[in-house]
Amino acid sequence: MAESSAKRSIIEPRTLKGFRDHLPADALAREWVLDVARRVYRGYGFAPIDTPALEYLEVLTGKGSEETDKQLYRFTDHGGREVGMRFDLTVPFARFAAAHVARLGLPFKRYHMASVWRGENTQRGRYREFVQCDFDTIGTTSGVADLETLLVVHDLFVALGVESFTIHVNDRRLLAGLLDELGLAARQTVVLRSLDKLAKAGREVVAAELAAQGVAAGAAERLLAMAALEGPPRELLAEAGSLAGGSAVAAEGLGSLAAVVEGVEAAGVPAGRLVVDCGIARGLDYYTGIVFETLLDELPSLGSVCSGGRYDNLAGLYTRQSLPGVGGSLGLDRLLAGLEELGRLPDRETPAEVFLVFFDESRLADYLRIAAAMRSAGLAVEFYPEPKKVGTQLKLASKRGHPLAVVIGPDEFASGTAQLKEMASGTSTTLVWQGDADRLAAVVRERITKLPSVER
Amino acid sequence: MAESSAKRSIIEPRTLKGFRDHLPADALAREWVLDVARRVYRGYGFAPIDTPALEYLEVLTGKGSEETDKQLYRFTDHGGREVGMRFDLTVPFARFAAAHVARLGLPFKRYHMASVWRGENTQRGRYREFVQCDFDTIGTTSGVADLETLLVVHDLFVALGVESFTIHVNDRRLLAGLLDELGLAARQTVVLRSLDKLAKAGREVVAAELAAQGVAAGAAERLLAMAALEGPPRELLAEAGSLAGGSAVAAEGLGSLAAVVEGVEAAGVPAGRLVVDCGIARGLDYYTGIVFETLLDELPSLGSVCSGGRYDNLAGLYTRQSLPGVGGSLGLDRLLAGLEELGRLPDRETPAEVFLVFFDESRLADYLRIAAAMRSAGLAVEFYPEPKKVGTQLKLASKRGHPLAVVIGPDEFASGTAQLKEMASGTSTTLVWQGDADRLAAVVRERITKLPSVER
Numbered sequence: 001m002a003e004s005s006a007k008r009s010i011i012e013p014r015t016l017k018g019f020r021d022h023l024p025a026d027a028l029a030r031e032w033v034l035d036v037a038r039r040v041y042r043g044y045g046f047a048p049i050d051t052p053a054l055e056y057l058e059v060l061t062g063k064g065s066e067e068t069d070k071q072l073y074r075f076t077d078h079g080g081r082e083v084g085m086r087f088d089l090t091v092p093f094a095r096f097a098a099a100h101v102a103r104l105g106l107p108f109k110r111y112h113m114a115s116v117w118r119g120e121n122t123q124r125g126r127y128r129e130f131v132q133c134d135f136d137t138i139g140t141t142s143g144v145a146d147l148e149t150l151l152v153v154h155d156l157f158v159a160l161g162v163e164s165f166t167i168h169v170n171d172r173r174l175l176a177g178l179l180d181e182l183g184l185a186a187r188q189t190v191v192l193r194s195l196d197k198l199a200k201a202g203r204e205v206v207a208a209e210l211a212a213q214g215v216a217a218g219a220a221e222r223l224l225a226m227a228a229l230e231g232p233p234r235e236l237l238a239e240a241g242s243l244a245g246g247s248a249v250a251a252e253g254l255g256s257l258a259a260v261v262e263g264v265e266a267a268g269v270p271a272g273r274l275v276v277d278c279g280i281a282r283g284l285d286y287y288t289g290i291v292f293e294t295l296l297d298e299l300p301s302l303g304s305v306c307s308g309g310r311y312d313n314l315a316g317l318y319t320r321q322s323l324p325g326v327g328g329s330l331g332l333d334r335l336l337a338g339l340e341e342l343g344r345l346p347d348r349e350t351p352a353e354v355f356l357v358f359f360d361e362s363r364l365a366d367y368l369r370i371a372a373a374m375r376s377a378g379l380a381v382e383f384y385p386e387p388k389k390v391g392t393q394l395k396l397a398s399k400r401g402h403p404l405a406v407v408i409g410p411d412e413f414a415s416g417t418a419q420l421k422e423m424a425s426g427t428s429t430t431l432v433w434q435g436d437a438d439r440l441a442a443v444v445r446e447r448i449t450k451l452p453s454v455e456r
Numbered sequence: 457m458a459e460s461s462a463k464r465s466i467i468e469p470r471t472l473k474g475f476r477d478h479l480p481a482d483a484l485a486r487e488w489v490l491d492v493a494r495r496v497y498r499g500y501g502f503a504p505i506d507t508p509a510l511e512y513l514e515v516l517t518g519k520g521s522e523e524t525d526k527q528l529y530r531f532t533d534h535g536g537r538e539v540g541m542r543f544d545l546t547v548p549f550a551r552f553a554a555a556h557v558a559r560l561g562l563p564f565k566r567y568h569m570a571s572v573w574r575g576e577n578t579q580r581g582r583y584r585e586f587v588q589c590d591f592d593t594i595g596t597t598s599g600v601a602d603l604e605t606l607l608v609v610h611d612l613f614v615a616l617g618v619e620s621f622t623i624h625v626n627d628r629r630l631l632a633g634l635l636d637e638l639g640l641a642a643r644q645t646v647v648l649r650s651l652d653k654l655a656k657a658g659r660e661v662v663a664a665e666l667a668a669q670g671v672a673a674g675a676a677e678r679l680l681a682m683a684a685l686e687g688p689p690r691e692l693l694a695e696a697g698s699l700a701g702g703s704a705v706a707a708e709g710l711g712s713l714a715a716v717v718e719g720v721e722a723a724g725v726p727a728g729r730l731v732v733d734c735g736i737a738r739g740l741d742y743y744t745g746i747v748f749e750t751l752l753d754e755l756p757s758l759g760s761v762c763s764g765g766r767y768d769n770l771a772g773l774y775t776r777q778s779l780p781g782v783g784g785s786l787g788l789d790r791l792l793a794g795l796e797e798l799g800r801l802p803d804r805e806t807p808a809e810v811f812l813v814f815f816d817e818s819r820l821a822d823y824l825r826i827a828a829a830m831r832s833a834g835l836a837v838e839f840y841p842e843p844k845k846v847g848t849q850l851k852l853a854s855k856r857g858h859p860l861a862v863v864i865g866p867d868e869f870a871s872g873t874a875q876l877k878e879m880a881s882g883t884s885t886t887l888v889w890q891g892d893a894d895r896l897a898a899v900v901r902e903r904i905t906k907l908p909s910v911e912r
Contacts, residue, residue, distance in 0.1 A: 010773070050478040
């Protein structure tokens with residue numbers, strides 16, 4: 001038997017290219033961001049939904065671009081059905097809304113936080129499995145839903161403790177109106193796609209692209225001037241108005257932007273958090289009204305960590321009922337990369353604030369009673385399962401990042417005391433608990449809340 | 457244009473057989489259970505991890521039974537790799553542990569709550585996509601980890617508000633020792649599989665199966681007597697000891713059970729929550745020590761909603777390092793079905809406690825200020841986005857299950873009052889806030905906490 005097990009070949013425990021394991025430190029950070037997002041979304045009345053990871057292929061390929069179709073994980077299932085794994089949360093939501101709108105009632109606000117899969121080129125540091133956190137309001141064209149969308153984004157970053165971020169907002173109708181006036185309406189998609197590159201690629205590259213598309217020099221000039229407009233809302237709106245020309249479409253865009261700016265102010269968002277940025281078009285044709293991106297001021301090169309906008313019709317592929325809406329999507333992986341770069345992610349591998357050392361084997365029942373009291377007091381407690389050397393246990397507590405270790409050995413039990421060791425500083429203090437586990441738990445809890453490292 | 461859109465064919469917004477959309481009421485209940493489980497798991501120091509939905513096929517098929525292999529969703533990916541979707545969280549955890557054990561350190565405690573996929577026969581009300589919530593401690597053979605596992609299960613159901621549940625615990629070594637003594641060790645797997653059916657199929661069916669397996673009548677008698685033992689731990693342990701015979705293996709099993717029973721008591725678990733049940737074997741060969749199942753007393757026919765046990769070696773397929781462990785798995789879908797049947801799931805389609813009616817269009821800025829103040833006070837607030845008729849808005853508030861509606865029209869603004877309408881009872885009260893949004897928020901919050909319907 002020993003022989004056969006020694007000879008048995010081992011399967012290499014590898015993951016697929018573009019896929020990752022999330023170890024505790026990483027998974028804790030992810031759960032924290034998802035919790036914060038959920039709390040904020042819920043605060044505005046968005047309700048959770050979920051949809052299957054697998055859908056009929058025709059549902060997924062109906063809307064997607066050629067690029068997403070190519071990246072789709074697709075196969076034939078046991079029943080001979082052509083199926084695919086969802087590549088975003090918008091297409092499943094469109095299908096969901098079409099199927100359930102009568103039961104849901106309108107307006108309807110949902111959030112959906114789930115994994116999506118794309119067989120992308122992984123060269124650019126992209127993953128083939130990643131999490132999206134979408135929220136949308138459908139069934140209303142009210143500007144109140146637009147401004148609430150921006151309030152959600154604002155509250156989300158405040159709740160995440162990000163102090164300096166800026167929401168860049170525009171309305172697609174400004175550029176659309178100008179394109180109309182310039183006689184370029186038919187080429188809107190390609191032109192907007194070029195203008196969208198302005199911040200990254202620079203004016204010369206975009207000007208050359210526009211020229212190659214046959215846009216006259218004067219028209220390109222006006223488009224580039226418009227796309228370069230960025231700044232404090234009230235000032236910018238006047239300037240944008242004069243540049244956009246007098247079309248009714250542009251006027252609608254200006255009106256919606258002005259209402260959003262006013263509403264955001266009324267709701268108490270500090271000045272400076274929102275800028276009007278006429279260069280934002282967002283690649284997709286999908287958007288028809290306001291569009292926005294969110295940048296971390298300290299890491300502008302990271303790109304937008306939360307984007308979205310208003311659209312005219314969510315689910316036209318699946319129902320004849322028109323479902324206008326507005327929404328946004330938080331890019332979890334990109335945001336976490338940013339927060340890590342800024343040193344904003346705590347370095348802990350454990351959710352437990354307290355590490356309870358298993359010191360005196362004969363006192364197991366007491367340790368269990370103490371751990372239970374601390375948990376009743378709302379603390380998360382790691383109780384080491386074996387009465388090993390205290391040094392061995394504390395070494396693990398330190399590696400894992402437990403903020404506080406509680407050491408109670410025979411002497412401490414005899415004197416009704418406990419050693420509290422702050423793992424970051426290494427300082428120990430003695431506390432008196434006289435065998436009263438609830439009292440011990442209360443003091444430990446008090447101490448924990450004062451430690452700087454325990455924010456979440 | 458109108459013509460082409462009218463003629464465009466519509467894709468039917470259907471889901472695959474065995475897959476489901478989760479609408480808000482359902483999704484809220486699921487998030488609630490997952491939140492509670494996460495809080496309890498974390499309270500014991502279990503840390504979150506995640507693994508990819510897709511794995512190399514060889515990783516998944518290495519361990520699985522013929523049945524799971526057949527149910528596996530598998531295909532060839534863009535890079536020509538044979539891949540499969542995970543069908544449980546145990547195999548990915550084994551692969552994960554083998555890959556990362558050096559970095560993680562031992563003992564290591566993790567929870568993992570995620571979807572798994574099985575192309576099962578859906579006739580029996582089974583789904584092809586469902587969520588598992590696993591927690592395991594690996595790298596220790598200590599009985600403390602065993603009893604902590606049962607404490608987690610206990611705390612979990614208490615936290616879920618389930619008042620009457622029973623954890624049935626056994627140790628596989630009791631039956632294994634008896635089988636040894638009866639000379640049936642080689643047939644352990646099939647015999648245990650038969651005995652596992654005792655509660656459901658009855659004594660006669662199992663006796664016939666054992667006879668068909670060539671188990672002598674006297675031996676079958678002893679096995680059946682042992683498997684029928686169930687009751688209060690201390691009484692049962694003595695009886696089990698005399699039935700199990702004198703083998704060293706059985707003695708180990710008895711010792712571990714006795715330690716678990718004692719520890720659970722010491723940690724404050726009320727008598728009656730834990731019974732020793734010598735009939736529990738759990739189908740898998742995998743388990744080698746304690747095994748347990750959890751039944752809702754009011755719904756025994758539902759079957760176990762949380763099961764697990766101790767195993768000798770988690771990851772033998774992927775590493776030569778021996779990783780003993782113990783853990784459990786909460787069956788989210790089955791538990792939710794049970795809670796629903798017992799009427800324990802609130803009937804709400806929204807997370808927002810407050811529905812703020814949009815009454816007077818000219819007061820938008822005030823409504824935004826009020827909603828912001830209520831959110832700052834920790835309330836979730838749905839603000840209706842359009843100034844429609846109050847009746848229309850309240851109808852939606854009632855359908856969705858918002859506990860409280862706040863109505864402030866021109867008269868109320870003029871007099872500094874607000875109408876608070878409890879949606880369940882229909883009673884309205886007038887409150888005075890004098891334009892102070894924070895004061896309004898504080899009163900509404902106070903009122904909300906007193907409503908019986910708002911437990912979570």
